[in-house]
Amino acid sequence: xxxxxxxxxxxxxxxxxxxxxxxxxxxxxxxxxxxxxxxxxxxxxxxxxxxxxxxxxxxxxxxxxxxxxxxxxxxxxxxxxxxxxxxxxxxxxxxxxxxxxxxxxxxxxxxxxxxxxx
Amino acid sequence: xxxxxxxxxxxxxxxxxxxxxxxxxxxxxxxxxxxxxxxxxxxxxxxxxxxxxxxxxxxxxxxxxxxxxxxxxxxxxxxxxxxxxxxxxxxxxxxxxxxxxxxxxxxxxxxxxxxxxxxxxxxxxxxxxxxxxxxxxxxxxxxxxxxxxxxxxxxxxxxxxxxxxxxxxxxxxxxx
Numbered sequence: 067x068x069x070x071x072x073x074x075x076x077x078x079x080x081x082x083x084x085x086x087x088x089x090x091x092x093x094x095x096x097x098x099x100x101x102x103x104x105x106x107x108x109x110x111x112x113x114x115x116x117x118x119x120x121x122x123x124x125x126x127x128x129x130x131x132x133x134x135x136x137x138x139x140x141x142x143x144x145x146x147x148x149x150x151x152x153x154x155x156x157x158x159x160x161x162x163x164x165x166x167x168x169x170x171x172x173x174x175x176x177x178x179x180x181x182x183x184x
Numbered sequence: 185x186x187x188x189x190x191x192x193x194x195x196x197x198x199x200x201x202x203x204x205x206x207x208x209x210x211x212x213x214x215x216x217x218x219x220x221x222x223x224x225x226x227x228x229x230x231x232x233x234x235x236x237x238x239x240x241x242x243x244x245x246x247x248x249x250x251x252x253x254x255x256x257x258x259x260x261x262x263x264x265x266x267x268x269x270x271x272x273x274x275x276x277x278x279x280x281x282x283x284x285x286x287x288x289x290x291x292x293x294x295x296x297x298x299x300x301x302x303x304x305x306x307x308x309x310x311x312x313x314x315x316x317x318x319x320x321x322x323x324x325x326x327x328x329x330x331x332x333x334x335x336x337x338x339x340x341x342x343x344x345x346x347x348x349x350x351x352x353x354x355x356x357x358x359x360x
Contacts, residue, residue: 075320076299078292082279120299122320147303148318150310167307168300169226 068113068183069093073103073129074145075121083116083145086172087179100124104132107140114182116175117162119146119153127156134161141182145175211258212236212339212354214312218304219343219352226297227277227347234342234349242330243338243353247271248286250298251331253319258309260336260356262302264294270348277347286325295321314358 070092072083077098084094095112097103101124103117115133119126126144133140143164144157154165164178220231246265254260266274268286275293276283283290299321306316324331333355343350 076292076296078275078278078289078296081289120303120318120320147300149304149307150315150317152310152315168303169222 067091067093069095069110070179071095071097071103071106071110071112071115073097073100073115073121073126074118075099076118079118083175086175090176092179100126100129100132103129104136107133108136111137113141114179115140115142116145116166116179117142119144119148119157127153127160130157130160130162143178143182145170145178208358211309211314211356211358212341214308215262215301215305215352215354216341216343218308219301219350222297222301222304223343223345223350226300227274227345229345229347232344234344237340239338239340239353242332243355245324245327245329245331246351247325247327248294249324249329249331250294250321251324252298252302252321254302254306254316254356255319256306256310256316257314257359258316258356259359260354261331261333262298262305263331263338263353263355264298264301265351265353266294267348270350273347291323291325295323298323 070087072080074080075098080096087094095106095110097106099121117126130142142162144162145166147168149167157165163182166174166178223231247268248266248271250264252262271294272283275290278293302318306318309316336355336357338353338355340353343352
């Protein structure tokens with residue numbers, strides 16, 4: 067099964083998303099900020115990334131740009147409380163393939179993963 | 185001769201009596217709407233707003249408090265206070281399992297709830313032309329800590345849910 071890197075500074079959200087994906091059979095990796103995400107992406111090359119935006123160290127948009135610079139084929143969906151039009155535009159322009167706004171229904175996250183893996 | 189540095193009397197008067205920064209009621213509405221949406225969706229509970237009051241001076245925390253910084257056209261803080269019992273009930277509902285200890289996971293859950301409510305409010309404010317952003321949330325554990333809101337008065341609204349009362353406070357000012 068594909069490996070998904072979940073990036074969120076909230077341990078609670080990593081656990082919630084991780085449980086959701088593991089129940090569907092995905093392998094799960096976790097990172098707690100943007101810097102950690104870039105390091106783990108480079109080390110493990112996961113099949114897809116779920117990336118929060120508001121995080122300490124390195125925010126999600128900056129991490130997205132670094133991941134895409136390292137691997138232009140990286141499959142990334144943003145999962146964030148920030149739903150502003152400008153934020154969505156910035157993320158899509160930086161290469162995100164989907165954008166999930168919190169709070170989300172579990173099916174929405176699973177659909178995003180399936181979409182970016184397609 | 186050492187020149188004596190003196191504060192002009194007019195500046196001294198302003199420093200002694202700084203202008204009070206009162207948040208506008210219209211800034212509060214997106215936060216209350218966001219709180220209602222998020223709490224109803226995440227917790228499956230009806231939310232009833234209590235009476236709006238205005239508070240000044242330092243905020244004194246309840247047992248559990250999530251604080252989220254706001255930047256952009258509005259700057260300030262959103263503060264969500266509650267009892268530990270309410271916080272445990274909320275995190276238990278979010279995880280679908282009972283929680284009896286307010287541990288790091290529970291702390292993270294309450295911080296995330298504040299993050300999602302305030303993020304949604306920032307989206308509503310931005311849609312209304314007040315481009316706003318949020319900072320990573322902070323959770324305080326323990327009643328009685330004082331939090332400065334830098335002279336900005338706080339709008340306070342109790343939000344009653346079947347899991348307990350969440351006291352939402354907003355201390356923001358417009359930056360033009």
